[in-house]
Amino acid sequence: MGDQEKYFLDWQNRIQDRSRFYWLGRSLIMWIGGFLAFIIIDHLSVGLSFDDWSTAFIVAGLVGLFNVLFWPMLARVLLPFMVFTVGIGALLLNGFFIWLAGGLVDGFTIGGPALILTPLAMAAVTALLSAILTIDDDATYYRNVIRKIKKGKIKFKGKPGIIFLEIDGLALNILNEAIKNGSMPTLKRWLDEGTHKVTGWETDLSSQTGASQAGILHGNNHNIPAFRWVEKDNNNKIMVSTGLSDAPIIEKRISDGNGLLNCHGASRSNLFSGDAADVIFTYSKLKNLRRFYSRAWYYVYSYPSNFARIVVLFFWDVFLDFASQLLHIIKNIRPRIRRGLIYPFIRGGANVFLREVTTAVLIGDMLDGKVDVAYVTYLGYDEIAHHSGTRDWDAFYALKKLDMQFHRLENARKYAPRPYQLVVQSDHGQTNGATxxxxxxxxxxxxxxxxxxxxxxxxxxxxxxxxxxxxxxxxxxxxxxxxxxxxxxxxxxxxxxxxxxxxxxxxxxxxxxxxxxxxxxxxxxxxxxxxxxxxxxxxxxxxxxxxxxxxxxxxxxxxxxxxxxxxxxxxxxxxxxxxxxxxxxxxxxxxxxxxxxxxxxxxxxxxxxxxxxxxxxxxxxxxxxxxxxxxxxxxxxxxxxxxxxxxxxxxxxxxxxxVGSHGGLGGEQTQPFILHPSEWNMGSEEIVGAEKLHELLKRQLKEV
Structure with a gap:
């Protein structure tokens, strides 16, 4: 028996053992979580009521049974509806299951706002219990892999894949501080164990995502002088890197068809596609709704409470920003800016919604094993550092949550049908200062x-x-x-x-x-x-x-x-x-x-x-x-x-x-990093410019 065959059999056994254990634990947690959520919503008097606790306990069990029997099939059938309603469809389906289960038990009724609030409460309680008992939410992914293995839909591949994880706006110095102060234990462990090394690099001018990702993903960021610029010969049009109409034009200019992701690649939450055929939340492709939808979304909705959990985390992050604003005022932290009432929700979208969706999709990519190379941008730190400061507690908290995502991906890698290398890097840094x-x-x-x-x-x-x-x-x-x-x-x-x-x-x-x-x-x-x-x-x-x-x-x-x-x-x-x-x-x-x-x-x-x-x-x-x-x-x-x-x-x-800014010259905004496998040869010369980094990454892809 060859080494690859042994690895393949060991891989199957690991998945089966882990899936069986976590399936039982997860099912029990969801049952208890549903029961406790019913009690909470009943006390709020928003449309849910029951005669006694035993009734609520039975209905929670029935909801769990319906989820096990019907959710996988309905999630696949209704996946486009869930995706294009930005998850609202998943909440409605959750509410329908609760209504259906309640109809089978005397003394239980639900209607009105409770149809939405109850799934959210169930997700919140379940997430809390899972965290306390360290039950892994990703167990459902492993069960999906088992099903596909048995049907022959997943084939083992010995060829490694690479996942690039970009932390938008994180400077090398602040990465080192986050590792030192305990905010990023996963990355610290990788460095301590010697599996990874950190290499700094220097951005071009301007030091911002538009220029950096154009260089990293396409090897060409020429003629991008800033995040936005004027084209005098085009009737003084103002081009914006994130413009839904402008980003496709910019990509057409910089792409030669041989981008970083052109071979079985996937682009997730980036400005440009890197010539990937599989794209989700990629600005240059957002206007094409057909490119927005992908089967990879299934891993976001593969179990009932996942999207509701994301919504709960979203509102928690909104609350954290209001708390941060209040704390900055009380402590008279300067520099500071007035963030307003809308910004916390924008922050929640970048720091939670996109973070959680992106990680779920990446786990799906890895467990399917079809993606050779993926590149993803995590936006949360950059957004928070802009408004709170590059070294604010709020910014380090965002890095701590990001590190947890890397741990999830590390766990999923163990059960992927091919080895994957994880690379963490940034596209630029930020420099603080009063405006x-x-x-x-x-x-x-x-x-x-x-x-x-x-x-x-x-x-x-x-x-x-x-x-x-x-x-x-x-x-x-x-x-x-x-x-x-x-x-x-x-x-x-x-x-x-x-x-x-x-x-x-x-x-x-x-x-x-x-x-x-x-x-x-x-x-x-x-x-x-x-x-x-x-x-x-x-x-x-x-x-x-x-x-x-x-x-x-x-x-x-x-x-x-x-x-x-x-x-x-x-x-x-x-x-x-x-x-x-x-x-x-x-x-x-x-x-x-x-x-x-x-x-x-x-x-x-x-x-x-x-x-x-x-x-x-x-x-x-x-x-x-x-x-x-x-x-x-x-x-x-x-x-x-x-x-x-x-x-x-x-x-x-x-x-x-x-408060924290980037785009020009001066300080840490031009000093990003790449945390890569130790065996990678990054050369002896300093890495200056995103185009140079692209060359090194393309060479590494060929070697891998």
Whole structure:
């Protein structure tokens, strides 16, 4: 008997032994959980009632019996209905089983809201009991595998597969802190046992998911200057990486058909497909409903309480965010932003719903064994770090829950019909800091508005005129004064903006009166803001991607040179460069090529010549390389702006209202990681850029 045959027989025995044990335990827990849920809902008086506890106990047993007998068949038949109703169909089917069982027992009635609330209560109690007694919810998956083995639908494969698990927005340093403080015990064990190693890598500019996943999944992130950008030659269209219409266009541009997932691959919860045929929650394919549906969804609805459990966890996460907001206010944690009433539900969708659905689908992929390579994005940490901070307890709690998903996948791997390697990586990091608006009392759009003629029509995706004042923080005037402490040169009197001798070919910039205090005073007395302009009629468009700003002068189809911008708006570049919140701006000179300009000097990117102090020093040794590459992009802005970065406090000033941000240069936002099997050869050179990482991963796929 060969090694593969022995492994196959051992694999079957492991599944059968585990399935038999967990089936009995799970069934008992569901029975007790259903009974306790009936008691809870009965006390709420929302439509469920029974004569005595024995009646409720019998009905709970009947519901469990119906689930065992009918749920697997009905879940398969009704799977499209469950998928396209986003799980509501599963709750209705649960309610129907309870109603049917209650109709067979005298003294038990159910109707109204209880038809939905009862399945949710059953799921909550069952999940709690399962956690206390360490009963594995995934036992049902193993039973499904047994059925398919007996029917010959699953064949053993000796060839390994690879599952890439992306933690969106997690920097290498914070990964190490999470492992050290006990938030990620599964990953710590992998490292301690020597099965995995961690390798850091460096993102491109810009450091955000659109550019990173384009490079990782397709090996091409050229011409993606930020999360959103303007295409002047396309009627000044604003392209957005997550746009339902834009993402397919972007993928068509970057794909050559040979992406990371082109061979029996699966894309789960990503921006782009990596040329996978099997996609779920992939932005570039969301408009195609046929591509949205997949049989892999069956593993989400393969047992009755699973979707209800996800709903319960969703609302628990909503509650946690409200608790987090309250705690930040009580402890006066800064920086902080006002998250509002809608955000907690958005967070619950990213941090719980997509997390749980994705893991269930991945377990199904592994136990079916048909997928050679899968790539999935877990969004929760990135979403929470944006709003709570990169090192907030809330963010580490999200990482702890993610680590539990990796443990579930590790367990499922033992029962898959082929060996799978698990790889955990991130696409970028985040850097903390009070926002530009919080520090200076105005947005990047407002600053631009102060430096150009008042009649100029400006459009911005993040306008302080409507959204930020009164929403970004509790008291914008007082908060701005707090962050402006020690920056008197910008608050009062006159500030003389003079270019360094490095730009002596440019006339000395005019004296510009400090604008910040004037701006705050106008809002304090309630002066009407400028009229909002649409992007189609704007002469200037200002966009933001974290602490990266993009300024497009949209009356001109071609990118303007430094000399042309100076002639049209003479105060604009000097005013930007000399602002405390700006680290550097990049423009392209007709005579000198691309230049990174700071308060005290210029870096000529073409040859690396420095005049005065190098403005790129705080941004790492490859800042010039990244900017030079971005300068070649087709849709690079006329003026690219990067906020300051303080290496001492490790802070940037995002142009968006986000505590943790990414998109530009500065700090941990450019420092992601890949935690890979120890036997992988990642080369001796540093991994710089997502395209380079793609090459290494493709090579590893071929070797595996």
């Amino acid at each position: 530009f608006l919080q520090r200076y009392g105005l947005t990047l759009e407002d600053l631009v508005r102060e430096l150009i003629p008042p009649e100029t029509l400006i459009y911005s995706e993040l306008s302080s005129n409507e959204d930020h004042f009164g929403q970004a923080f509790q008291n914008p005037i007082e908060d701005s004064k707090l962050y402006l402490k020690g920056r008197g040169d910008l608050v009062a009197g006159e500030s003389r903006y003079i270019f360094n001798q490095a730009v002596r070919k440019v006339d000395e910039a005019p004296v510009i009166r400090g604008k910040v205090l004037d701006y705050l005073q106008r809002h304090e007395i309630g002066q009407a803001p400028p009229k909002k302009t649409s992007s189609s009629e704007a002469q200037v468009i200002v966009l933001a991607s974290g602490n990266l700003g993009l300024i497009y002068l949209t009356e001109y189809v071609k990118r303007l040179t430094f000399e042309q911008i100076k002639a049209i708006y003479p105060d604009l570049i000097p005013g930007l460069v000399q602002h405390d919140g700006i680290g550097f701006v990049m423009v392209h000179s007709e005579k000198y090529g691309p230049m990174a300009m700071g308060r005290e000097g210029i870096c000529y990117l073409k040859d690396g010549t420095i005049e005065g102090d190098d403005p790129l020093t705080p941004f790492g040794p490859r800042a010039r390389e990244h900017l030079s590459r971005t300068d070649t992009f087709k849709h690079v802005p006329d003026i690219l702006v990067n906020s300051f970065y303080d290496p001492v406090t490790n802070e940037v000033a995002a142009f968006e209202e986000l």
